[in-house]
Amino acid sequence: MSNDTITVDQLTDWLTRFRDLVTEQVSYLTELDSAIGDADHGSNMTRGMGAVVEKIHASPAGTVDELFKGAGMTLVTSVGGASGPLYGTFFLRIGTTAGPRTSLDAPGLAAALRAGLGGVVARGKAEAGDKTMFDVLSPALAAFDAAVDVSSDLSTAAHAAYFAAQTGRDATRALLARKGRASYLGERSIGHIDPGAASTALLFQALVETLGEE
């Protein structure tokens, strides 16, 4: 299997692995949210991704836009809260940007992901350092883009993104929250990893798993 493109089946596998990871780590995510939020991020993501994967299995997607628009809509209509619309928009924009293809090459996936991030920002208005999922998505995509600039290998790019994602996630610990529920805590939000940042890191872990070794 070439690592220069990613097929709809592989992208489906990505989403399935993401579902598996948030399900596996449901209590970890909820614990993070109970420290600075309302203790539902784990169950929100598990419920949402569970619904996404169930729908895909019931009627598998033929094209990339079908897959991600479906996933985005399902998240939007099954999660609620802040993460539902944010992750939902992220996937929706990936879908609309990718269009009715059956696979994506590295620049194609990079562009789609960047559009997804644009959707998150359009919705949530988060900036760097606000202690949100943005603080993982943004450095991860920057690393992905940089890797794609020098190589067409998706696996390499995914590894680079995941590494940056982990760093971004851990860096949220020191931040003072300025968006979402955690911002009500002011100073008291410092010292805790942001739950949305943690789930977003899992998204890149899942991509690495899907694409396999470099």
Added chain:
Amino acid sequence: MSNDTITVDQLTDWLTRFRDLVTEQVSYLTELDSAIGDADHGSNMTRGMGAVVEKIHASPAGTVDELFKGAGMTLVTSVGGASGPLYGTFFLRIGTTAGPRTSLDAPGLAAALRAGLGGVVARGKAEAGDKTMFDVLSPALAAFDAAVDVSSDLSTAAHAAYFAAQTGRDATRALLARKGRASYLGERSIGHIDPGAASTALLFQALVETLGEE
């Protein structure tokens, strides 16, 4: 001091001693009421008799009816609950029956007390064995009357009444309540002394203390 009559001052002393006894035994009375009622009989009686004695001290009564009508009205307007109107009527009727005298002889006090009991029954409709203050008042007055029939000595009559009162109080333990709050308990009211019966026994203890040895 002759024991053939009781003066307004002695009657005032009786009420004062009754106030002292219920105050002393406030937690005992409340404990009894908490087992089968609403845990306020001690504070009800203490508050009521406290007000009675305070009023008497502020303006001492010249006649028996003045004393007891005043005490009755004070109880009625300061206690509330069941015991306020019942004890209040008891004293009111004693006052109206005794009339504007400055002392009572044994038959006079016996008649006044019986009228008081009549008031309690008129108000509360209690019968023998209903597990109320009636079960102390009734045997105590029967003993008082019997003593008065054979002797004009009030102290003898008071002792006889107090003895009967204690027996009556203790006998309420085995009874199933049919009046007042305790009646809601049904079978579960058995095994507890009635709080009103206990306070009424204190009334006769106070009379004994006022009249001294036979």
Added chain:
Amino acid sequence: MKKLVNDPKNVVNEAVAGFGAAHADLVRVSADPIFIVRKDAPVAGKVGIVSGGGSGHEPMHGGFVGPGMLDAAVPGPVFTSPTPDPILAATKAVDGGAGVLHIVKNYTGDVLNFETAADLAAADGVEVRSVLVNDDVAVKDSLYTAGRRGVAGTVLVEKIAGAAADRGDDLESVALVAERVIGQVRSMGVALTPCVVPHAGQPSFTLAEDEIEIGIGIHGEPGRERIKLEPADAIVDRLLGPILDDIPFVAGDKVLLLVNGMGGTPQVELYIVFRRAAEVLAERGIEVTRTLVGNFTTSLEMQGMSITVLKLDDELTTLWDAPVQTAALRWGR
């Protein structure tokens, strides 16, 4: 005990003062003796309606003072009947020349103190009639008890008697319609947690973390039995059974269904209870034509609720629907 109070001794007078300030458009309050009357009392030619009892059951009774319902409410200390003097003062304050009806919940203390007040009012030339509300089927009605307790059905008696007085019925007729409601209304409650009387500072009773008291009284008096917590639907069935069997309510009856919160239970739970109660009544062929859901006859912060069913006829329905303008119950104006 955590409560929003200052000196526990001042709970009732401060609350009544606050009530008067908050609802100055509807009521006037007397601070000593403590009672609440509708702003325009006495209403000449109208039968006055007075109710009262221990505090801690709010909005009952102060929340029901106003056009179409009570002319006066007399709040005693928490869970303790008022003495006759404020009842007498309230009775005189609302006598518009057509006499006054006392609506009394059947507790010995309330009965005796209202009785005394009625005697004194009569001596002062005010015609008084009294009715005793005793809707609680948790307590056996027999010659051998003080009789059934008065609970949330009292609200329905007060509303309907109020409407009868409002339309100009004379004292005898208002008393008769109140008696008719009393004859046709039955209730039963459940407690999940106890209440704490402010000056006592201790829970009035204790329930284990998995226990509930079926048939609880509104002062925390014990009920029929203490059982393990069950699903809401099962609890509703336990309460409705004795209620419906009592009169009994039968297929074809039209009824008012009241789900009353005890003070500390969230509204979502009351509506879950309502849903099941309406379902059971429908199964039995009993038609719910009027409804009321909320905290009306409470027991301080107790968690729990009671269900009340009133058999309606055309007249009672018309009187129920008549305008009412009070702090806690309001429609039609």
Added chain:
Amino acid sequence: MKKLVNDPKNVVNEAVAGFGAAHADLVRVSADPIFIVRKDAPVAGKVGIVSGGGSGHEPMHGGFVGPGMLDAAVPGPVFTSPTPDPILAATKAVDGGAGVLHIVKNYTGDVLNFETAADLAAADGVEVRSVLVNDDVAVKDSLYTAGRRGVAGTVLVEKIAGAAADRGDDLESVALVAERVIGQVRSMGVALTPCVVPHAGQPSFTLAEDEIEIGIGIHGEPGRERIKLEPADAIVDRLLGPILDDIPFVAGDKVLLLVNGMGGTPQVELYIVFRRAAEVLAERGIEVTRTLVGNFTTSLEMQGMSITVLKLDDELTTLWDAPVQTAALRWGR
């Protein structure tokens, strides 16, 4: 945790079903997706008003659906914003051709989900305007947070916007009057005990037997500080200070004073609070011309309350006084 529920997963749908059954004269409910609309929706030519958010704050918002207030309420799961689909469905169901106003409490989840619904409604040809309620002064309003939270002031926004729509204002005007209320209303609350989310089964936070949380959010979010229990009057002073200093409210202002129960606090306590709050306002020369006391924006069974002050002018007063006919707020008809 003791609650009157069946399966915790069914709390919202069972409660909404019960609400629909209890208030069939006022509302219709949709079971899937879950929303509540006034019975006669859509009202042709009238601006529709939709609010919603997580459940557990009842009577907000379902209890405010009816003539003169909301056209629809969209209850999400307990303490969780609804998704856009029920909001969209409710928006379409109440569009009478004059557009729809969304009244949204300022929480990221609510904001995003209502925003999405508004986009989708616009795509379907329904004109939508949104206003964000953010009256809670416990949280600093700054560029560096999600902004102040929306709490009990929401009730006043909904009532007044509802009255504006009822008198025939167009969408722009209704939105403007809602914004005006939002600009002039401030709130702050206190918790004595935590609430328990049914599917969580655990208290949302813990307070020691002598601790209270000043500035609590309506989902149990932390506030400004945790202090030892104090007398009611001192607590009132702590809440009113930041409220009055915020806009600020000054001598000569006419205001509406709302004392809102969090769900588990007895009414006597709310009136003790009201009494002190009215006293403080009077001392400052601020005139309380309208009042509201009761459980309106609750947090399940939490014990505690919030104080809300709204600066009134003639127009807002007229709109406040206008008739309203809902399950939880009703006057004038």
